């Protein structure tokens with residue numbers, strides 16, 4: 444029994460250490476990739492309503508910062524416009540088509556909706572807020 448308790452304590456401290464490392468890595472991703480400060484305001488949020496408000500503002504700033512081009516310039520023979528992600532400079536995984544359909548495809552990439560991979564830069568800020576909300580819920584005795 445005492446051995447299990449000690450083991451649990453070890454696991455808990457390893458977990459705390461890893462969480463700290465992960466938080467530092469997320470901040471580094473954001474600092475390195477978000478040179479224009481499009482994700483500003485994500486630090487210190489602890490409530491779900493703040494997360495939703497931040498998401499809306501950040502999404503608007505990132506979409507505003509995009510540089511949409513006619514689809515044909517981006518290798519797509521369809522109509523409309525396409526844009527690279529201003530945060531990760533990514534696009535759909537295709538050898539010939541660049542960027543995301545603008546604005547809806549880029550919006551889905553940022554929020555991770557109905558596409559396999561969410562923008563890792565946007566996700567780094569999003570997940571760091573979610574982690575603080577969870578920690579806050581635990582402190583308040585919930586969760």
Ligand SMILES: [Zn+2]
Pocket residue numbers: 528529530531532533552553561562563564565
């Ligand atoms: Zn992206």
